[in-house]
Amino acid sequence: MRAHVVTFGCQMNEYDTHAIQSELAGIGYSFVEDYHDADLVLVNTCAVRGKPVEKANTFLGELRKVKQQRGNLTIGLMGCLAQLPEGQRMGRKFNVDIMLGPGAITEIVPAIEKGRFQSFEFKSELQFYSPPPPQGAVTANLTIMRGCNHRCTYCIVPATRGDEVSRPAADILAEARSLQDAGVVEVTLLGQNVNSYGLDAGTGTRRKSLAGYPSFGELLRMVGRVGIPRLRFVTSHPINFDDEIIEAIADTPAVCRYIHLPVQSGSNRVLKRMAREYTREYYLDRVRRIRELLPDATLTTDIIVGFPGETEEDFQETLTLYNEVEYDAAYMFNYSEREGTPAAIHFDDIAKAAKTERLTRLIELSKQVSLKQNQKWVGREVEVLIKGASDEEGFAQGHTRGNHVVMMEGSPAPGIHQALVIHATPNRLYCRLSGAAATTQMLKSRSLPVLQTNLVQ
């Protein structure tokens, strides 16, 4: 029995795909690279924007052709898109056999046994499900909570993943230990909004801890004591990113100084229409506190451009905020209208050309700021986790504790290395292993500007 599993979307989906593959392996499936060779193809989907939905649509079209030619192919649609009316229409159109929403992935084995099956429940057993560690990996994800209690008006996630549910801390710790035993050196704690781990219902700043659950700050300290060299977490919501969390990061050496804090817009008017629950000033105060306690931290964000009603003045506010924070990097998106969200129901989408024009300007600014930020690292020692070969000849690829993408001279083994930063571009740091012979040959032959003036600070 041969399966092919495709993942569209975020790290939560990667984690779920790993869980699904572990279940399939448990009933005797092997995995094939080419879906033409598979008896079972599972598509784990994302619905956050139109693009991943189109991708799933195209792929399902190809699978339908294979199925029509061969007859004996089982197709499964899983994840966020499967949960939505849009995905269920696609399921019928492309003759999909198995449909499982993101809360029903634990039903994969009985679904395969039945051959044709669907479930869109949020199964409570998922809260207690722990997949086995991945084999031979140096990095791994660990989902600590699922769902989201916020109701950002543009966002489909509350509809697809439901309300927040936190996993018990003991299970998280046990999973972290098993990852460590399997040789993993970097673990990323995952959730739609990890900062509200272990909190009771609702949103905002006044939520109480659930009985028996630590706060997110306490959880960071607990997982930090397991002994894994690098600990990360994504994603955060500014309203829940309280001082206790910043202090826990500062006190816990294992936690990487990398904070992804989605702002979405710099305009209070737009933030209000997005129902983000904070103002520009509140956000900037969080940044101020982060900079105070974690001066070297990398700060990244998500920004949506062209939200309904966004004026040029609103957009300028995003640009000025970007300049003020000096983000190391950003994920920037055109607003994408999602069926059934409050923004789609109540607001009118603005012209695509206007969105794209603004996005181009924002990307241009982000490149300038990223270059300036990255150049600050030139001449400094950094810790690099090498994952393997890179797309550039003569360099291996890795990332720093601050999550900068690193191109490392030579071919060091996967794992953690100390290195010197010798050159920076807007999205990469070029490094040399510390103690390695000082050869700039490789960089010269690639005609990159070699060695910045502040090589030795």
Ligand code: 5AD
């Ligand atoms: N359109 C564009 N971007 C979106 N995001 C979420 N919903 C939408 C949408 N409808 C972005 C947000 C979020 C990231 C994961 O995706 O910036 O932080």
Ligand code: SF4
């Ligand atoms: Fe979507 Fe907002 Fe929840 Fe993030 S916080 S998943 S953007 S609703």
